[in-house]
Amino acid sequence: MPVLTYREAIRHALAEELERDSSVVVLGEEVGQFNGAYKVTEGLLAKFGPKRIVDTPISEAGFIGLGVGASMLGIRPVMELMFWSFYSVAFDQILNNAANVRYMSGGLINCPIVIRGPANGGTNVGATHSHTPENVLANHPGVKVVVPSTAADAKGLLKSAIRDNDPVFFLENTLLYGEKGEVPEGEHVVPLGLADVKRAGTDLTIVTYGRSVLHSLAAAEILQRDHGASVEVVDLRTIRPLDLDTVLASVAKTHRVLIVEEQKPFASVGSQLAYMIQREAFDELDAPIHRLATVDAPAIYSPPVEVEQLPNPSRVLKAALEALA
Amino acid sequence: MTKKTNASADKKADASVTPTSTSASAPINQRLGKEERIELYRTMLRIRRFEERSLRAYQAKKIGGFLHLYIGQEAVAVGCCSLMGPNDHVITAYRDHGHAIAVGMGLNELMAELFGKATGCSKGKGGSMHYFAPDRNYWGGHGIVGGQIPLGTGLAYAVKYKGLKGAAMAFMGDGAVNQGAVHEAYNLASLWQLPVIFVIENNGYSMGTSQQRSSAGDLAKRAEGYNMSWGTCNGHDVYDVRAVMDRFLRQAREESKPAIIEIRTYRYRGHSVADPDNTYRAKAEIEEYRRTKDPIQVFQHQLLSEGVLTEADAAQIDQAARTEADAAADFAEASPFPTPDDIQKDVYWEADHPAERKSQGRLFFN
Numbered sequence: 163m164p165v166l167t168y169r170e171a172i173r174h175a176l177a178e179e180l181e182r183d184s185s186v187v188v189l190g191e192e193v194g195q196f197n198g199a200y201k202v203t204e205g206l207l208a209k210f211g212p213k214r215i216v217d218t219p220i221s222e223a224g225f226i227g228l229g230v231g232a233s234m235l236g237i238r239p240v241m242e243l244m245f246w247s248f249y250s251v252a253f254d255q256i257l258n259n260a261a262n263v264r265y266m267s268g269g270l271i272n273c274p275i276v277i278r279g280p281a282n283g284g285t286n287v288g289a290t291h292s293h294t295p296e297n298v299l300a301n302h303p304g305v306k307v308v309v310p311s312t313a314a315d316a317k318g319l320l321k322s323a324i325r326d327n328d329p330v331f332f333l334e335n336t337l338l339y340g341e342k343g344e345v346p347e348g349e350h351v352v353p354l355g356l357a358d359v360k361r362a363g364t365d366l367t368i369v370t371y372g373r374s375v376l377h378s379l380a381a382a383e384i385l386q387r388d389h390g391a392s393v394e395v396v397d398l399r400t401i402r403p404l405d406l407d408t409v410l411a412s413v414a415k416t417h418r419v420l421i422v423e424e425q426k427p428f429a430s431v432g433s434q435l436a437y438m439i440q441r442e443a444f445d446e447l448d449a450p451i452h453r454l455a456t457v458d459a460p461a462i463y464s465p466p467v468e469v470e471q472l473p474n475p476s477r478v479l480k481a482a483l484e485a486l487a
Numbered sequence: 488m489t490k491k492t493n494a495s496a497d498k499k500a501d502a503s504v505t506p507t508s509t510s511a512s513a514p515i516n517q518r519l520g521k522e523e524r525i526e527l528y529r530t531m532l533r534i535r536r537f538e539e540r541s542l543r544a545y546q547a548k549k550i551g552g553f554l555h556l557y558i559g560q561e562a563v564a565v566g567c568c569s570l571m572g573p574n575d576h577v578i579t580a581y582r583d584h585g586h587a588i589a590v591g592m593g594l595n596e597l598m599a600e601l602f603g604k605a606t607g608c609s610k611g612k613g614g615s616m617h618y619f620a621p622d623r624n625y626w627g628g629h630g631i632v633g634g635q636i637p638l639g640t641g642l643a644y645a646v647k648y649k650g651l652k653g654a655a656m657a658f659m660g661d662g663a664v665n666q667g668a669v670h671e672a673y674n675l676a677s678l679w680q681l682p683v684i685f686v687i688e689n690n691g692y693s694m695g696t697s698q699q700r701s702s703a704g705d706l707a708k709r710a711e712g713y714n715m716s717w718g719t720c721n722g723h724d725v726y727d728v729r730a731v732m733d734r735f736l737r738q739a740r741e742e743s744k745p746a747i748i749e750i751r752t753y754r755y756r757g758h759s760v761a762d763p764d765n766t767y768r769a770k771a772e773i774e775e776y777r778r779t780k781d782p783i784q785v786f787q788h789q790l791l792s793e794g795v796l797t798e799a800d801a802a803q804i805d806q807a808a809r810t811e812a813d814a815a816a817d818f819a820e821a822s823p824f825p826t827p828d829d830i831q832k833d834v835y836w837e838a839d840h841p842a843e844r845k846s847q848g849r850l851f852f853n
Binding site: 225230233236264265270303328406434 | 576578607608609610611612613617619620621622626627628629630631634635636637638639640641642644645646648649667668671672674675678831832833834835836837839840845846847848849850851852
């Protein structure tokens with residue numbers, strides 16, 4: 163199986179969908195001539211030309227709104243946010259217009275738009291550039307939210323996102339762009355809303371997504387080696403729609419749960435998960451549900467300390483031992 | 488209050504109403520046949536009678552939320568929408584009843600939507616501010632001031648992308664011109680030469696704040712900063728609206744050029760029905776507009792002077808409009824409400840098309 167970086171996998175998904183469907187357009191800041199602020203779109207302008215790969219001004223409310231409007235007429239825009247953190251200046255377009263227009267029109271309209279870009283901390287860029295808004299986005303019925311952790315998932319999920327007839331918000335991670343992984347050859351499509359058991363185990367279920375999957379897998383290895391604990395790692399991959407069945411099946415096997423997320427704790431994705439797991443699998447639980455989140459403060463700049471603010475393998479290890487105790 | 492509203496367009500126009508339109512001779516108006524001219528008049532009257540009837544229903548507590556009436560501004564939507572070709576599109580803000588009727592939506596579905604009924608154009612899910620008819624190229628009906636303007640620019644982008652000869656008319660009020668999203672849309676439209684006309688319906692007041700207290704400079708002239716063409720027109724005269732808009736629409740369709748047009752108009756009612764309208768303008772000002780510039784009266788005079796319409800015709804058209812509005816209210820009243828089971832329909836395309844669903848997992852939560 164070919165090995166690609168997460169970045170290349172996303173680029174391949176974009177190129178294949180641009181090739182397949184002439185209504186797909188990539189728009190965003192620096193996606194064309196500059197070859198992408200994070201080089202995700204490198205080479206696409208040369209291949210597809212300026213009608214399909216469109217550089218926008220720094221004008222998120224304007225160009226995201228334009229994409230929403232174009233999608234109502236059947237264009238399939240894939241909008242790049244240089245950082246998902248910049249969603250705040252386009253909030254009205256994303257969460258009033260894209261999320262609500264189908265409902266307010268009584269189902270007459272749909273918005274097949276994808277908004278993608280990185281949403282993560284850990285790069286020492288401070289609080290304004292380190293937001294992880296998946297909980298905020300997923301709080302809005304009408305939208306879909308995807309947070310891939312591997313190259314293969316990134317490719318397969320983005321292809322599904324582009325073909326989806328509802329607005330899909332695709333949250334990548336700058337610290338994963340260089341991570342390599344095997345990606346199946348040919349048409350590789352991963353359906354939205356399907357979790358993936360990234361590691362099988364019997365003593366503890368870690369429910370996680372995004373880069374925290376990597377930390378959880380690293381911690382699981384140490385737990386196996388040093389503590390003889392068998393940890394199952396469930397990667398949600400999609401936040402909304404949510405595959406709770408895979409989570410519950412794992413809980414029925416391990417009877418203990420640790421949620422790991424790069425989210426501020428209050429009203430996070432993990433909060434919702436914990437509610438649902440206790441509601442639907444109360445009798446399966448041998449212990450309270452544990453959670454490891456980002457330490458509850460704006461993202462700190464100081465490089466060595468930011469590592470400790472976010473989930474990392476040693477924090478996951480500590481939290482897992484508590485959950486197993 | 489109710490009586491006064493009902494009487495608003497009943498009075499014979501004052502002698503000071505301009506007898507003839509200076510734009511009657513514009514080619515786009517000259518080529519109108521008798522029936523087409525009467526249809527413009529009829530549509531304006533239908534809008535007014537619909538809205539007056541909706542106000543009575545609101546006062547009778549049949550309608551919830553907000554109700555932003557268009558009374559006084561009818562010539563704007565009717566003039567603009569009468570120019571629509573097959574690839575032209577319309578989007579507006581929350582004062583959206585006039586545009587809906589002007590693009591041909593039926594009074595029944597519109598009134599039923601106000602009543603929150605399942606037979607409403609949005610199945611009772613949108614309400615007054617959120618009318619849509621994509622089959623008539625009408626894309627709403629949007630609640631946030633200026634938020635629809637990037638969407639309208641996107642409609643124009645799609646038209647151009649598809650290689651069609653068409654244009655989008657993105658309507659906003661004079662209060663929207665200071666929103667950042669509007670300026671971002673101006674820039675994109677000019678930068679990418681998109682066929683969009685930004686139509687500012689300047690009724691003088693952004694809610695209760697007059698133009699003078701809210702906006703620096705001339706509203707449409709801001710186009711110059713974006714290297715766009717611009718114009719103004721008299722929103723009390725449907726012929727003038729058509730003459731000016733036709734020029735810019737042709738430019739948009741043929742040359743893919745955007746423009747900003749300020750249409751000067753006036754609303755007789757408060758910002759919404761919740762506005763008692765007693766803090767920011769004088770009653771005399773409203774009366775003066777009603778007496779001398781009412782778009783329906785102005786156009787009635789015009790058609791009478793053209794010999795296209797008789798007083799008897801006008802009375803008959805008015806009566807028919809009242810009857811139609813009353814029938815729409817009866818239809819709305821008799822229609823069923825949506826059920827609680829309908830709340831979670833029309834949220835996701837996929838959920839509404841289960842046979843075609845590709846995703847898995849839970850879309851809804853509790």
